[in-house]
Amino acid sequence: xxxxxxxxxALWAFVFLAIPLAFFLYFRIxxxxxxxxxxxxxxxxxxxxxxxxxxxxYARLLTDPVLRRALFNTLLYTxxxxxxxxxxGLVIALLLQRVPFGRDFFRAIYFAPYVTPAVAVAWVWSxxxxxxxxxxxxxxALLGIPPQPFLQSPSQALPTVTWVVVWQNLGFQxxxxxxxxxxxxxxxxxxxxxxxxxxxxxxxxxxxxxxxxVLVFSVVIGTIGYLQLFTQVVNLNFTDQGGxxxxxxxxxxxIYQLAFLRFQLGYAATVTVLLFALILLIxxxxxxxxxxxxxL
Amino acid sequence: xxxxxxxCAVLLPLALAQGVTITYWQYExxxxxxxxxxxxxxxxxxxxxxxxxxxxxxxxxxxxxVAAAIPAGQGPDVVNLYYGWAPTWVKAGYLVPLPxxxxxxxDQDFVAMAQAAKVGGKLYGVPTAVRSLALFxxxxxxxxxxxxxxPKTWEEFIAVGQKLTVKQGGRFTQIGYGIAPDGxxxxxxxxxxxxxxxxxxYSDDGKRVLYQGEAGLKALSFYxxxxxxxxxxxPGFFPGNNGYRDGFIAGRIAMIIDGSFAxxxxxxxARFNWGVAELPLERPGGRKANFGSFWMHGLTPLxxxxxxxxALRFLAFITSxxxxxxxxxxxxxxxxxxxxxxxxKLSLHPIYxxxxxxxxxxxxxxxxxxxxxxxxxxxxxxxVLLQGTDPAQSLRLAAxxxxxxxxQFWR
Numbered sequence: 267x268x269x270x271x272x273x274x275x276a277l278w279a280f281v282f283l284a285i286p287l288a289f290f291l292y293f294r295i296x297x298x299x300x301x302x303x304x305x306x307x308x309x310x311x312x313x314x315x316x317x318x319x320x321x322x323x324y325a326r327l328l329t330d331p332v333l334r335r336a337l338f339n340t341l342l343y344t345x346x347x348x349x350x351x352x353x354x355g356l357v358i359a360l361l362l363q364r365v366p367f368g369r370d371f372f373r374a375i376y377f378a379p380y381v382t383p384a385v386a387v388a389w390v391w392s393x394x395x396x397x398x399x400x401x402x403x404x405x406x407a408l409l410g411i412p413p414q415p416f417l418q419s420p421s422q423a424l425p426t427v428t429w430v431v432v433w434q435n436l437g438f439q440x441x442x443x444x445x446x447x448x449x450x451x452x453x454x455x456x457x458x459x460x461x462x463x464x465x466x467x468x469x470x471x472x473x474x475x476x477x478x479x480v481l482v483f484s485v486v487i488g489t490i491g492y493l494q495l496f497t498q499v500v501n502l503n504f505t506d507q508g509g510x511x512x513x514x515x516x517x518x519x520x521i522y523q524l525a526f527l528r529f530q531l532g533y534a535a536t537v538t539v540l541l542f543a544l545i546l547l548i549x550x551x552x553x554x555x556x557x558x559x560x561x562l
Numbered sequence: 563x564x565x566x567x568x569x570c571a572v573l574l575p576l577a578l579a580q581g582v583t584i585t586y587w588q589y590e591x592x593x594x595x596x597x598x599x600x601x602x603x604x605x606x607x608x609x610x611x612x613x614x615x616x617x618x619x620x621x622x623x624x625x626x627x628v629a630a631a632i633p634a635g636q637g638p639d640v641v642n643l644y645y646g647w648a649p650t651w652v653k654a655g656y657l658v659p660l661p662x663x664x665x666x667x668x669d670q671d672f673v674a675m676a677q678a679a680k681v682g683g684k685l686y687g688v689p690t691a692v693r694s695l696a697l698f699x700x701x702x703x704x705x706x707x708x709x710x711x712x713p714k715t716w717e718e719f720i721a722v723g724q725k726l727t728v729k730q731g732g733r734f735t736q737i738g739y740g741i742a743p744d745g746x747x748x749x750x751x752x753x754x755x756x757x758x759x760x761x762x763x764y765s766d767d768g769k770r771v772l773y774q775g776e777a778g779l780k781a782l783s784f785y786x787x788x789x790x791x792x793x794x795x796x797p798g799f800f801p802g803n804n805g806y807r808d809g810f811i812a813g814r815i816a817m818i819i820d821g822s823f824a825x826x827x828x829x830x831x832a833r834f835n836w837g838v839a840e841l842p843l844e845r846p847g848g849r850k851a852n853f854g855s856f857w858m859h860g861l862t863p864l865x866x867x868x869x870x871x872x873a874l875r876f877l878a879f880i881t882s883x884x885x886x887x888x889x890x891x892x893x894x895x896x897x898x899x900x901x902x903x904x905x906x907k908l909s910l911h912p913i914y915x916x917x918x919x920x921x922x923x924x925x926x927x928x929x930x931x932x933x934x935x936x937x938x939x940x941x942x943x944x945x946v947l948l949q950g951t952d953p954a955q956s957l958r959l960a961a962x963x964x965x966x967x968x969x970q971f972w973r
Contacts, residue, residue: 310654311632311863313633399800418948506743506937506940509940511949528931529651
């Protein structure tokens with residue numbers, strides 16, 4: 267059989283794609299199914315001694331108050347973090363776009379936290395937020411506000427951790443929006459101005475709709491990030507991780523504690539399945555709701 | 563393919579009958595790593611057929627590595643672990659019991675708390691060194707405040723603590739006591755105060771929580787009053803991992819209660835005169851109590867055949883009295899052998915002394931799920947300190963929660 271050139275090229279493309287595909291299947295997809303399988307067993311280091319427990323772990327999900335707290339916290343992080351991150355990122359990107367010079371300098375400044383290791387960031391912030399020595403409380407004192415406990419208060423800790431994460435992600439968000447803004451053709455604005463549009467209307471009818479692909483990407487990727495939040499939470503309260511009183515505990519951290527501090531890998535796998543389902547569901551809904559065609 | 567591998571696995575040790583290689587894992591701690599390296603050199607010289615590979619991991623990644631490596635057949639034959647982790651590890655199949663004669667050796671030669679290395683009546687490890695708690699105090703700050711010596715009773719402790727606490731506006735600049743529920747203080751409440759006040763934290767078989775009684779309530783109320791009523795300290799005064807110890811080293815905290823394992827760090831860091839004292843008592847001549855703990859060396863299911871023999875020999879070597887003596891000099895941890903801690907040179911030592919004397923009455927908490935049980939007590943304290951919950955209610959919640967963990971394990 268003779269192949270056309272196009273078919274031959276496609277065939278080669280498939281051959282080359284097969285290599286990363288095999289890698290992906292083996293290291294990404296297979297473990298996902300293994301977690302599903304593991305969630306039906308009581309963990310034991312020796313595979314022959316793993317006891318089949320059926321849906322027992324899933325029943326435990328329903329009666330586990332710590333899990334409920336972790337789930338609630340995780341969703342709260344996402345609900346607080348994503349809108350703040352997007353709004354601040356967009357405002358800063360729009361301002362940066364107006365800066366006639368030194369834009370790269372500002373961009374580098376905003377981007378720096380993103381590439382700083384999360385552990386170092388957590389360390390520095392835990393000092394800045396200290397009720398007794400922290401810079402933040404000194405600034406508040408200048409405004410006549412009494413010292414706040416921030417990370418040590420069960421009610422303030424979660425918003426505080428969210429703030430640190432938003433601050434750290436902001437640079438990436440700004441860069442994304444800047445790229446999106448740059449890609450909008452100037453002609454649209456010029457045409458709209460000739461028709462008499464200014465300021466807010468330019469933003470509403472041109473910038474905002476044309477930024478939609480960036481927005482969808484940011485929301486989806488950002489949400490997945492918040493749903494998997496781990497490093498900052500662990501390091502901001504190292505000796506009582508997820509504390510005080512589980513007020514900062516996330517699903518990912520709970521999975522880690524169950525699996526590697528309490529060696530309950532079966533139940534940990536069950537929580538992983540829950541997290542997987544949650545991310546899948548939220549991502550699909552977001553893609554459905556946010557993606558839209560823009561017609562000009 | 564599988565059969566071929568199994569065949570090789572059987573054949574290989576036979577072919578190398580005189581060349582057994584075993585692996586030892588511990589977490590990364592400089593003086594311990596250096597000590598084990600030296601001990602391996604000595605052991606290999608005495609046992610020419612055996613080679614020991616020593617691997618270390620950062621503390622926070624240690625259990626994770628063990629959890630993943632052993633099921634994959636890649637992990638250690640001999641492993642170092644905190645005694646409180648043993649039940650969790652045993653249940654999940656990461657440790658195998660030691661031979662019968664080892665149980666006799668432990669019962670005869672080791673300090674009483676080493677019994678905590680047994681799970682369900684079987685022995686799963688042996689320690690080289692043990693630790694207890696004591697009061698570290700800043701002698702310079704004491705002298706400046708005109709205080710003669712370390713407090714002997716809790717009443718004195720509070721009075722001294724108040725003198726040494728400096729507050730400006732709503733913020734502390736120096737505190738009398740480095741309060742740390744998630745440091746060593748959850749042990750202090752559970753094992754020290756409850757017993758000093760005439761109670762018992764657990765039943766003798768470790769299966770029932772008993773601290774919800776009168777002594778427990780007195781212990782939790784008394785401890786939380788240090789912050790709420792007497793203001794001799796504030797939680798999280800210094801941020802970060804072990805902030806209470808950092809604050810002491812920085813000279814901002816006058817007293818901390820810490821384990822003997824902290825001696826080295828404080829010795830290296832503190833730029834002032836400091837001392838160690840046995841924990842204060844309820845009243846002069848009152849009941850003494852202390853929390854004892856240890857890291858032990860256990861055998862994993864990977865140590866089979868000739869490797870098991872070699873691993874047991876290595877285990878005997880690193881837990882011998884000779885090693886324990888070396889360990890004290892090199893790492894600064896107290897020996898686990900009854901004989902060695904009777905040595906007056908040790909009990910009269912100005913720094914080791916208070917810890918050694920405490921070992922005689924120290925008890926190790928019978929943890930079955932250390933991470934979860936620690937959290938129960940830390941949360942019990944935090945509910946009172948951070949949320950203003952009534953101590954009685956907080957304690958009741960804690961006891962219920964911990965009883966569930968115990969029941970779950972022993973069912």
